[in-house]
Amino acid sequence: MFTSLLTNLQNLITSPGRFFVGSFLPVTAFWFCNAVMFYLFSASFQGYASWISEQSGGLSAVVIAAIFIGITFSAYAESASLPTIQSMMEGKWPSWIASFFVRAEMRRYERLERLKKENGDLIVRFGTTAAGKPQAEVWKDSLLTARTAGYQQPANSYRRTMPSGVEVDRLARLRRRAQPIAGEVLDQAVTLVVLDLRDNNANQPGPANHVRDLDDVQTLLVMLIEYAEEYAANQYRLLVTRGQFDFGALPLAPTRMGNVARTVQNYAVQRYDFNFELFWSRLQLPAQRDKEFAPVLLGAKTQLDFLVSCSALTFLWTLMWGPWLMLTSGPVEFFVGVAVLGPVAAYVWYRIAVAQYRTLNDLLRSSIDLFRFDLLAALGYPKPGAVLEERELWGTIDALHALHEIRDLRYVPPKSS
């Protein structure tokens, strides 16, 4: 469904530049790679290539023109089949194949959910305590109170090698490795440092070579508390965003690209109750009118087309030459090279395409945010005044357009320009 929408986009914003980058360049590279294989293995092709290069300007121009026409023709055919190729990459397969492969994506989804849960637990530990203060503040206060109490002590015999110093250094190593620091571990470290701050006067110099150890440990622990709190909050936001960019609504598609493709509809429904799949073709018009937004959208789609074409053609090239070399007992080193590097290259192109798809989808989400009121105006519906009112409005419009229900909505006259 989403692919066909993108096809609409393709039809609407087709441009020579898009065809050149998205299809012509990859198809030219594909034929060039095939020619290289022919040149390496076929003496008659080698002879033919040499013959062309030796011909006079006129004849070689005719041959080059014929090659150019052939490439353009195949590039156009490839361009027309691009939505089908993309749809396959999105996992639009027979259900029994899809249900077999969807497990991999489900595992990825579950891993993300587990990480979110773990991070949620981490955040809870930094929440507000029974005393009404955030946990980080409580820890910092207890360190300050213990230090003040320690001023009663006559001397400072603290060394970094004491258990509290060792524990704080261990936590500092976690920070260096960008690891999370759990609340329980911080609790233990704070307790140990508090005891040492009470028993020693942190304002007095410590023993030789350990003069500032107690002060350093306390400062470091405060920084670690701040790090742990920030880490938990940022990581949670990161995981939630990753979930929004990587997965649409359940059930999942069997491929990464398929799940990324579904994220826009998911966002539109969750945020506005807006049926993106239904209204995208209508939303394109106001998006296209924006002189700054339209080229960015076109650029992102062109890049995606290019990457999808490269991935598919690399795979096709491997599928042609790998079995051919094996079945005709070609040079084994070539067979291994093609059979190993071909799929790896196709997969690398695919992963880059998935990353590019995320970018394109982010632009599509932006187009919903920016142009939905223009769409309402174009459809002649009133602009809502509040968030819930807007959700209700889009729900009603969806019912009218998609479910063919009869609902009453007041039209607003178009603004006179």
Place this chain on the structure above:
Amino acid sequence: MKAALKCRDYVLDRPFGLVVGLYIVILVLGAGCMLCPYCKSGHYEAARELKYNHRIVSGDVRRQNKFAASLGFYTVPPPSLAGKYVTAKSSILAGRELLAADLGENADMKVPVDKRALPFALPANSAALLALLDAGMDVVLVAEGKEPVPATVHAIVCESGKSGGGGCYPILHIDKNQSQDVLKNSNLRLMLSSQP
């Protein structure tokens, strides 16, 4: 039983890993089959008769795979064969397998006692003529107002790293008593001849 179920779940939970694993197995089996010494279609044979001292160039060999060879595939000699010289005393007939023992790195420069081996520089743009010449071929050297000098191509030699065109030239063997005339005359041209 429990372990088997766990193992099955582990594998099925990684469908793409399973596909990659199967692919690697097919790849290894395929490569193993291709390396198998009985896999004769993986060897090269002469695509035409190759005479003693012949330098192997494109089109001289083909893989022993009738189908692929019929489509013009594997007719370019691999690096292990390209530029080597036939050292088998008798010609290698078309369709005969090329064995390492029949090939050498250099041409044999020994000529009969009554002959002399002379390198003959061809004019520029003689790639087509060079492609026609082969070891054992009779040629004549001609010049205006002079008697033609019969000669035989002894071998085609190439400068290191060159495989044709300007970097290659024929070595001819000529009667000892005519070699001085040839060396003195810089206007000699090479012509193909069926005359001895």
